[in-house]
Amino acid sequence: MRRQTRRRPTDARRRITLRTRLTLIYGGMFLAAGVVLLGATYALFQQRLGGEASLTAEGSENATNGAPADEQGSRPPLTDEAAVDEWSNAQTDRLEDAAAASLLTQGSLALLVVGGVAAGFGWLVAGRVLAPLRRVTETARRIAAAPAADRGLHERISLSGPDDEVRDLADAFDVMVERLDRSFDGQRRFVANASHELRTPLTVGRALVEMAMHRTSASADVRRLGEHLLEINTRHERLINGLLLLAGSDREIPERLPVDLADIAAHVATQTEKEARLAGVALREEADEAPTAGDALLLERLVQNLVENGIRHNTGEPGGWVRITSRRLADGRAELEVSNTGPVVPPYEVPALFEPFRRLGQDRVITARGAGLGLSIVRSVARAHDGEATARPREGGGLVVVVTLPACPG
Structure with a gap:
């Protein structure tokens, strides 16, 4: 913590x-x-x-023009030296x-x-x-x-003036910001480049396994082995796609177009309905108008990640459900809420769920349920749109995730 x-x-x-x-x-x-x-x-x-x-006293004693007047205007006698x-x-x-x-x-x-x-x-x-x-x-x-996606690290003070302690402070600040900027840029480039480079061998490996499986001379053992290899390959592809999306969502949105979260929620609900039905989870949609502005594809991925997490991390028993709710707040902001039934989540575990490769009660990076990047992508996409994603344990088990985005301008 x-x-x-x-x-x-x-x-x-x-x-x-x-x-x-x-x-x-x-x-x-x-x-x-x-x-x-x-x-x-x-x-x-x-x-x-x-x-x-x-x-002055000596001069008064030697005065020849008479003694000066006293307070009543009378002069003391000249012979009265004490007076x-x-x-x-x-x-x-x-x-x-x-x-x-x-x-x-x-x-x-x-x-x-x-x-x-x-x-x-x-x-x-x-x-x-x-x-x-x-x-x-x-x-x-x-x-x-500055927005989390932009970070504002391109700014510099570039203070001019006398070479004193204040200028030393400004120069040290510029050096620190420059190093942070290079560090973040290097991190994003590394994730993107590594993910792209890893896609090629996975694609080649998938093609070779499928060719071996579909040979007429392939035995049942080879087909079973091929199925296991394809499943592992799919998990790795999911991980790489998540890394690419995480690296892409952690940037500034250059062009923001009007988007209604209600339309995105309805579209995602239609896409994930089959997965929810196979998992025995009821999908409930209560989408009201919630206009905002941003990248529609990234926002669709945000909603899809939340819904898929709610389905995959559910109770696994009949009666489980995932509810999607969108609304417009009183101040004009758009809010999306996805809640689901599931295991009890300790409150102190909630902040860690937004970290990459962190999953509740899981130490492995890749599992059958995902790579642990879902909520990380949700938070990155929300911050790239100047919004915020929060979560809280649901009473009785499960999780409630709330995404708040700025109002649509104009």
Whole structure:
């Protein structure tokens, strides 16, 4: 079972962007430096005023034009040196307090204004510095949101600018995407080429076995052996055809035409009716209009795989059934549901059924019931059409597979 990575919540109301954090850091550092500078200026100002106060007191004592007026407008007598000193100190303290208050008030206002301007410039600078990172993020999101068949791995950032850490990140991202693109392309080419190359010897082998079986001199043992060899050959052909279809469905659909899943379901039901009757399985069709757009042949294969799986993996007893249902959802999407009776499927086994060569309770790759590619092809075809295929165990045994496809445009 795959372990899913927990994603952090991305609620815009709680999320603080890196640009905002950098702006707050720049603004906070500027304000802190401004407060320190303002405090140092205030301390030096106080020291300067203290030195000038002593000079003012000496000048007052040597004044020849009479003593200055006191608070009531009267001057103390010139001979009263204590009164002159007291008045001089009071005037000095008043001037110091007024100057200090003015310095703090005007300096704080200037600091706030300059701090706001610095924060604005910090916001602009942070946005310019982080622009390459946003480009990397947007490219990664486009690749992640691309259809599974396309994968979007052809995109590159190709960041230009100064040779710094951000460019190193963009270049490393481009190299990673390029390697992934080559890996997926190589995988698809290998599957397709190997399947094509394997078809030729199987076709030759089938022809030789049939020739040996149909000779007039062929004994009964040779015919029985030929029948077994042809059965094995058929299984191998089914496997190769499945691989080819899987490789072909795992690509982008270049041209999408309007298709009704109800018509495809009815056509597949007619084709598989004989197989269902021989297996003792009742085939039920409840197909309503379900328009979508895509490749009709691939969608027909999708429905056929689901129905054949439902027939082959049934109870094997009278009373078994396979039901095909198609409908159009309220949002316009098309939905196809294929359910069947059968053995009980543990819920934890369901995700593995969509993997290639994985079958419930089977370790062998090729069996009489198939090669284990049916649901893998279903999922690949659905994703190639920007849809999704899900499955769940049916109560009482069997499986319910639901395929949801986009609405038909127009």
